[in-house]
Structure formats: C-alpha cells, structure tokens
Amino acid sequence: MFFARLHVLAERAAAKRDPNVLLHRQACFLAGMDPTRTATAWLAQTTRARRAITFRTWSPLWPDARSVVTSLANQGDPEPLRDFLAHAHPDDACQRAALSYSAYWVGEIPYRQCDDSFMPAPLADWHGSVLFRHLVQRLNPTHPFIDLNIHNIWALLAVRRGLTLGNPAEGRTLLDRSIRILDSDRICPQSRQELAAIVYSLRADGITGTGTDR
Known part of the structure; x- marks a missing residue:
C-alpha cells in the first residue's frame, strides 16, 4: 500500500x-x-x-x-x-552535480542546502575523503549502483587527485577491488574503461594492492 x-x-x-x-x-x-x-x-x-x-x-x-x-x-x-x-x-556542470549530489548525501558537505542550485556550482572546499571512503566500500560487482559508484570514483579522482595518497589504505583497497571487478562481467563497457583508467592512475602513483581483498 x-x-x-x-x-x-x-x-x-x-x-x-x-x-x-x-x-x-x-x-x-x-x-x-x-x-x-x-x-x-x-x-x-x-x-x-x-x-x-x-x-x-x-x-x-x-x-x-x-x-x-x-x-x-x-x-x-x-x-x-x-x-x-x-x-x-x-559538461563539467553535470559532472560537478554528480559529485556534489553524492557528497551532500554522504555528509561530506556539512551545511544544509535549501535547493538544488548548489549541485552544478563550482566545487566547494569539501575534501572528498568521506565520499571516497563511501564509494570504495561500495565497490562491489553485485551492488545495484556499481556503474554509478565507478563513475563517481573516476570523476572524484579527476578533481581530487591527492585522495589516494592521503588515504593509502583506501587506495590499496580500491586497487584490489578494481582488479577483481575488471575480471568480472558485471559492469558496462564505460565502467570498464573508467575502472581501467583508475587502476592505471593508482599504479602511476605507486599504489600497490594488499592482495587480501576477495
């Protein structure tokens, strides 16, 4: 009902x-x-x-x-x-909206918004570590939003490149999970391309996996 x-x-x-x-x-x-x-x-x-x-x-x-x-x-x-x-x-306005929408939802943006106009605006001074952790924890091939989570991580790292260096444990987990998902057939071609770019970026930054994520 x-x-x-x-x-x-x-x-x-x-x-x-x-x-x-x-x-x-x-x-x-x-x-x-x-x-x-x-x-x-x-x-x-x-x-x-x-x-x-x-x-x-x-x-x-x-x-x-x-x-x-x-x-x-x-x-x-x-x-x-x-x-x-x-x-x-x-365009960049939609990409910013995707990140701001998610950052607000997970509490990364601490102040209350009275309408949606904040979404496409230039990114505020929120750090990104809360959103990064949230997305990495949900990087699971069976998650219903797996493609969205991959896209948001890809977009987040494009504007907050230092997140993986500032959160090395999450960076290692991200690499492990990304490699595992790339070996699956649960994501779309766009997600596969974005995830491959994430793996390349992590390795370029010297991030290595833990080998323990299953």
Missing part, C-alpha cells in the same frame, strides 16, 4: 501545471526500495516518458532523472542508469 501511494504521489507531482520536481524525485527514490519490485513498471514508464529530454548541461530535471534510473537499478534493471551515465554528463 505504501509503494502504491508513492506511485500516486509521483504522478500527481509530475502532472501539476508547475510540477513539483523535488517531490517527484523523492517519491521515485523511495520507490526503488520496494521489496516486491512492483514499482519497476511505473518507474520504467517514467523513464521512457523522459527519454526525449536531452541534457546539454545541468537542469532541475537532471537530479530527478538520476533518482528514477537509480531506483530502477535498485529494482534490478541497470540499463537506464548506464544510459544516464553515458548521455547525461555532457
């Missing part, structure tokens, strides 16, 4: 003359936690309805689309998320 009501809430939020994007996004995000997976059909329908949207840069619809595709991944369908990663990060 709860998830059925979320469906109604999402539809009402999207159908208004002035759509409530934040309410729609939150409803779709929560729907991804439906253990019966009955939310999958209407989330997929929402994704199809938004496929015509082309992101040339960040817009308020960007985090809404992200919530829908991550919910679908949580429901067992990773393809919309992979498509989003491939086509909805066309």
Whole structure:
C-alpha cells in the first residue's frame, strides 16, 4: 500500500501545471526500495516518458532523472542508469552535480542546502575523503549502483587527485577491488574503461594492492 501511494504521489507531482520536481524525485527514490519490485513498471514508464529530454548541461530535471534510473537499478534493471551515465554528463556542470549530489548525501558537505542550485556550482572546499571512503566500500560487482559508484570514483579522482595518497589504505583497497571487478562481467563497457583508467592512475602513483581483498 505504501509503494502504491508513492506511485500516486509521483504522478500527481509530475502532472501539476508547475510540477513539483523535488517531490517527484523523492517519491521515485523511495520507490526503488520496494521489496516486491512492483514499482519497476511505473518507474520504467517514467523513464521512457523522459527519454526525449536531452541534457546539454545541468537542469532541475537532471537530479530527478538520476533518482528514477537509480531506483530502477535498485529494482534490478541497470540499463537506464548506464544510459544516464553515458548521455547525461555532457559538461563539467553535470559532472560537478554528480559529485556534489553524492557528497551532500554522504555528509561530506556539512551545511544544509535549501535547493538544488548548489549541485552544478563550482566545487566547494569539501575534501572528498568521506565520499571516497563511501564509494570504495561500495565497490562491489553485485551492488545495484556499481556503474554509478565507478563513475563517481573516476570523476572524484579527476578533481581530487591527492585522495589516494592521503588515504593509502583506501587506495590499496580500491586497487584490489578494481582488479577483481575488471575480471568480472558485471559492469558496462564505460565502467570498464573508467575502472581501467583508475587502476592505471593508482599504479602511476605507486599504489600497490594488499592482495587480501576477495
């Protein structure tokens, strides 16, 4: 009943003359936690309805689309998320939004934001170690957001290159897990390319694996 009501809430939020994007996004995000997976059909329908949207840069619809595709991944369908990663990060504003969104969610950004405008703005002075640790801990081929986690690590290390040197234990764990995932068939070609770049960067920085991560 709860998830059925979320469906109604999402539809009402999207159908208004002035759509409530934040309410729609939150409803779709929560729907991804439906253990019966009955939310999958209407989330997929929402994704199809938004496929015509082309992101040339960040817009308020960007985090809404992200919530829908991550919910679908949580429901067992990773393809919309992979498509989003491939086509909805066309410029630096979207890449910054991806990192700021995640950093805020894990508590890396300590101050409260009243709206989404902080996402595409120039990166604030947050360090990145909290987000880095969070992502490395979730670098598991069976994680529903594995492709998103790989992309975010790749993007984070591009702007915070010193993170692996400042967090050597996490850097070694990242190398071990990256190599293991590259040996699997659980990620998409884009993720494989980004993960290979991460491994190359780690080795170039002198990071060696522990050999203990399994």
